[in-house]
Amino acid sequence: MNEISALSYMVQSMENVGFPVVVTLILLIRYEVRMERLEKHSKDLSDIIKELRRDIS
Structure with missing residues (x-):
């Protein structure tokens, strides 16, 4: 659909x-x-935190 x-x-x-x-x-x-963007960033942040916890252990 054009403008x-x-x-x-x-x-x-x-x-x-x-x-x-x-x-x-x-x-x-x-x-x-x-909200979709926020959900994606929240998931990314959660993944980063999990990765950092693995590195510390």
């Missing part, structure tokens, strides 16, 4: 369901992406 059609879709969505609903959906999508 113009995406913008057109967003404007049409705002007209159909209302601005607050569209803003909420956008924020939820961004929140989900950030």
Whole structure:
């Protein structure tokens, strides 16, 4: 989907369901992406800690 059609879709969505609903959906999508990144970094950190514990033992 190119930028113009995406913008057109967003404007049409705002007209159909209302601005607050569209803003909420956008924020939820961004929140989900950030949570996935946080989960990945948390797993990486956990793996590093386990590796460091093995090195110490």
